[in-house]
Amino acid sequence: MIEIPEYIRKEIEKLVKELNYHNYRYYVLDSPVISDEEYDMMLRRLKELEEKWGYILPDSPTQRVGAAPSEKFEKAEHREPMLSLDNAFSIEELRDFDTRVKRLLGINDEIEYTVEPKYDGLAVELSYKDGLLYRASTRGDGYVGEDITQNIKTIKAIPLRIEGVEKIPEEIDIRGEVYLNIDEFERINKERIEKGEPVFANPRNAASGSVRQLDPSITASRRLFMSCYGMGYVKGAEFYSQIEFIEWLKEARFPVPAYIKLAKGIEQVIGAIKEIEQLRQGYPFETDGAVVKVNSFELQRKLGTKTREPRWAIAYKYPAHQGITKLKEILASVGRTGVITPVAILEPVKIGGVTVSRSTLHNWDEVERKDIRVGDYVIVERAGEVIPHIIGVVKDRRTGEEKKVKIPEHCPVCGSKTVREPGEVAVKCINFNCPAQVEERIKHFASRRAMNIEGLGDKTVELLHNIGIIKHFVDLYRLRQEDIKGLPGFAELSSRKLIEAIAKSKKTTLSRLLYALGISQVGEYASKLLAQHFRKLEDLYHIKAERLVQIPQIGEKTAKTIEQFFNNEENLRAIEELKKMGLKVENPEFEEEKKPSPLKGLTFVITGTLPKPREEVKEIIEKAGGKVSSSVSKNTDYLLVGEEPGSKLAKAKALGVKTLSYEEFLKMLE
Ligand code: IVH
Numbered sequence: 001m002i003e004i005p006e007y008i009r010k011e012i013e014k015l016v017k018e019l020n021y022h023n024y025r026y027y028v029l030d031s032p033v034i035s036d037e038e039y040d041m042m043l044r045r046l047k048e049l050e051e052k053w054g055y056i057l058p059d060s061p062t063q064r065v066g067a068a069p070s071e072k073f074e075k076a077e078h079r080e081p082m083l084s085l086d087n088a089f090s091i092e093e094l095r096d097f098d099t100r101v102k103r104l105l106g107i108n109d110e111i112e113y114t115v116e117p118k119y120d121g122l123a124v125e126l127s128y129k130d131g132l133l134y135r136a137s138t139r140g141d142g143y144v145g146e147d148i149t150q151n152i153k154t155i156k157a158i159p160l161r162i163e164g165v166e167k168i169p170e171e172i173d174i175r176g177e178v179y180l181n182i183d184e185f186e187r188i189n190k191e192r193i194e195k196g197e198p199v200f201a202n203p204r205n206a207a208s209g210s211v212r213q214l215d216p217s218i219t220a221s222r223r224l225f226m227s228c229y230g231m232g233y234v235k236g237a238e239f240y241s242q243i244e245f246i247e248w249l250k251e252a253r254f255p256v257p258a259y260i261k262l263a264k265g266i267e268q269v270i271g272a273i274k275e276i277e278q279l280r281q282g283y284p285f286e287t288d289g290a291v292v293k294v295n296s297f298e299l300q301r302k303l304g305t306k307t308r309e310p311r312w313a314i315a316y317k318y319p320a321h322q323g324i325t326k327l328k329e330i331l332a333s334v335g336r337t338g339v340i341t342p343v344a345i346l347e348p349v350k351i352g353g354v355t356v357s358r359s360t361l362h363n364w365d366e367v368e369r370k371d372i373r374v375g376d377y378v379i380v381e382r383a384g385e386v387i388p389h390i391i392g393v394v395k396d397r398r399t400g401e402e403k404k405v406k407i408p409e410h411c412p413v414c415g416s417k418t419v420r421e422p423g424e425v426a427v428k429c430i431n432f433n434c435p436a437q438v439e440e441r442i443k444h445f446a447s448r449r450a451m452n453i454e455g456l457g458d459k460t461v462e463l464l465h466n467i468g469i470i471k472h473f474v475d476l477y478r479l480r481q482e483d484i485k486g487l488p489g490f491a492e493l494s495s496r497k498l499i500e501a502i503a504k505s506k507k508t509t510l511s512r513l514l515y516a517l518g519i520s521q522v523g524e525y526a527s528k529l530l531a532q533h534f535r536k537l538e539d540l541y542h543i544k545a546e547r548l549v550q551i552p553q554i555g556e557k558t559a560k561t562i563e564q565f566f567n568n569e570e571n572l573r574a575i576e577e578l579k580k581m582g583l584k585v586e587n588p589e590f591e592e593e594k595k596p597s598p599l600k601g602l603t604f605v606i607t608g609t610l611p612k613p614r615e616e617v618k619e620i621i622e623k624a625g626g627k628v629s630s631s632v633s634k635n636t637d638y639l640l641v642g643e644e645p646g647s648k649l650a651k652a653k654a655l656g657v658k659t660l661s662y663e664e665f666l667k668m669l670e
Helices: 006-027 036-053 091-105 182-195 203-211 216-220 242-251 266-282 297-303 364-369 435-446 458-466 473-478 492-504 510-516 524-533 556-566 569-580 614-623 648-655 662-669
Strands: 075-077 112-119 122-129 132-138 144-146 171-180 224-235 261-264 287-294 313-317 322-334 340-351 354-360 377-383 387-393 507-509 584-586 603-607 627-629 638-641 658-660
Touching: 006 036, 036 507, 075 132, 091 266, 091 287, 091 297, 091 313, 112 171, 112 224, 112 242, 112 266, 122 203, 122 224, 171 182, 171 203, 182 203, 203 216, 203 224, 224 242, 261 266, 266 287, 287 297, 322 435, 340 364, 340 377, 354 377, 354 387, 435 458, 435 473, 473 569, 507 510, 510 524, 510 584, 556 569, 603 614, 603 648, 614 627, 638 648, 638 662, 648 658, 658 662
Parallel strands: 507 584, 603 627, 603 638, 638 658
Antiparallel strands: 075 144, 112 261, 112 287, 122 132, 122 171, 132 144, 171 224, 287 313, 322 340, 322 377, 340 354, 377 387
16 A cells, blocks of 8 residues: 555545535535635645545545446345325324324323424435445335435535534434425426426426436536435434434434424424424425424334334325416516526416416426416416416316417517427527527626626616616626616615625636536536636637537537537637636636556556665656555556565566566656
8 A cells, every 4th residue: 555644644534524514514504614615625635635645535525426327226225114104184184193192002191292394305215334324225115225325425415424423323324305495496497498308397306306317427416405304224322212313413414304393292293383384485495294203212113103104103284285367478588598488477366375476387398288378267386385386277267268379489589580409398599699698698697606796686687788788797897886876776885885796706716607607508517517627718718529528527418519609709709808807717626637647547566676765666656647555466567676576576476467677667657
C-alpha cells in the first residue's frame, strides 16, 4: 500500500465528517451554515486528496454518485417483512380501530398512540452494519425487494453513516418513504414536457420512477427526499417505543416525519389528525392521510400482524377533495423553450377550502384522450390537496354546445407557425424572439437557483418586459434606479434594493450561469456537469456535440442543443455583453484534466537498491499515474528490481509478475 502521511489521512477524515455534517444541515435541517460555493470548494479538495492518495472512506460524499448503470436490480431479502397498512376512511372507523386494540390487549385505559403524516412515495429499507449504510432495498412483495443501493446513495438527506448518537446498533434496518416535493415533481414534468416525454401522473409515480432507474445518474438528477418512520431487523440495541425510536433517528441525523405527536387515547389522536389536516396545506410534499401507531413496541408485539398488515397501526385517509365546475376556456401558454401547453381556465370553485380557477392539462394529447371540451363540466381534484387536476368530464351534462379545441397551429403570442416533431408530444413555437419566450427566459435567468436576483420575481419581470425597458436578460444589467423608481411597487428604497440585488448577481458560478442561460435540455444537473468539465465559459464557445458526448452523463440530444446554443453568434454576443457589464464567473467545480499518465492503472512493487532514493522513485511513479504497493501479489503489474533484490523477486517469479530494471522503467516513462 502507498504510505499516506498521517496529516493527509486526518485531513481527509475531517473533510468527510464536515461535508457530511453540512450535508445534513442543508438537506435534513434545511438550515445551512456555509454557502454552496464553500461546500463545493471543500468537496473539490476532498476529491483531489482521494484521487491522489487513493484513500476513500465508505461514507465519503464522493461515494454518493458515480456508479455505473446496471443491467438489472439484484434481489434483496428483508429480514423482517415490510408490511402494508390498513386504512380508515372515517373517524368512526378510527374509533373501531381503538376499540379493537383495547379488546385484543385486554386494556381499558387509554392507549398511547403516535400520529404522523402519511408520505406518498415508495417504501425503502436502509440496512446499516456497524453504523455504515451497506444496502438499500425496495419493499417488493414485502419479503423480497430490489437492491437499489447505488440509487439511494444519491439522496443527500440519507446518512451514509450513523453519527451523532452514542447508541449505534451492530445492525439495523431503517424504513421510510422516499418521496418528491411537489415543486420538484412539477419541475421534472415540465422538463419531460419540454423533451416530449410522457409526464408522471403524480409525485409518487415520479418518485418510484426516479428510484427504480438502472442508471443512478438519473436518480441523482432528481431531488428526492426520504422520511424515516420505522424499524425492521435490529441487533445490538433496544428501542422501546415509536416516539423513542423517532427521537433516536432524529439525533442520528436521519430525516424524520415533519410532524409526530404522542397522543393518549383516541380523542387526542383525532385532534392530531385534524392538526395535520391543517398543516398539510403548507407541506412541500403530498400527504393523503395520517398514520396512527401504538406507541409501545411491547404492545405492538403483543398485537402482532395479520397477513399483510400490522394490528397496531392504521392509515387514516383524508377525504379526497373534488369539485365539479365549468371549463370556460383552454388557453395556450408558451414556455421558456417555446413549448405550448394547454391551461384550463375554470369557473372558480372551492375545493377543500381553496379556490381553484385554473389547472394545467400537461399536453394536447391529454386533452384529446380525456375528450375535454370548452364548456364542459369537469371533475377537478386537488391531488395530495395541492395541484388541481382535471380527472374527467361529466358527459351527462353536455348540451351539444361544447367545443373541441384544436392543437394550436400558430403561436398564441407571436403568431409564428408551430411545430411538432414526429413521435413527440410537445407542440412548439420555434421563434426564439417570441415575446413569451423572451419573458420566460428573463424570469428563469433571475430565478433563485439561477442568477438569484433577489426581489426580481415573475411579476416584476412581466412589468419591466411589458413596458419595454427589458427586452433581453442582458438589459437587466443596464437598468438604473431612475428607470424603475416610480413604477408600480417601486419607491426609493425598493428600487435601490433591486438595483443592488442585480449588481450582486454579477458575481456568480459557472454552473449557475449555465443554468441561467436557459439552454434547452440543460437543467441544474447538466449545468453542474458542464462546470466540472470546462474551466471557463469561453471553453464552450463553438463547442461541438462530439466533444460534449464524451461526458458520460450527457446524451446526444442535450449535446446537440448545447452545440446549437454556443454556435449561435447572437448568444455569444449576449454573453460577451454580460461580461462587459461586469459579470464575474468563478468555477469551483472544475476538475483538472489529468496530466499525461503513462503508468495509469499500473501497480508497482520495488525491491533492492535503485539509483535514486526509493521515496523519489515512488513519487515519479505516482506522478505518472501509477501506484506503489509494498508487497507482491497477483495484482502487481511490475516488480522494479534494483541491486541486491530481496525475497520479493522470488515471489514475483512464482506468481508470474513481470520484472523491470531501472533502465527499462525509465524507458516506460518516456
Ligand atoms: S408505517 C407496518 N408510517 O404507507 C407499518 N408508513 O399504505 C408500515 N407510509 O407501506 C409503515 N408514511 O410505504 C408508516 N409515517 C408512515 C408512513 C408510511 C407513508 C407508507 C408506507 C406503507 C404505506 C401503506
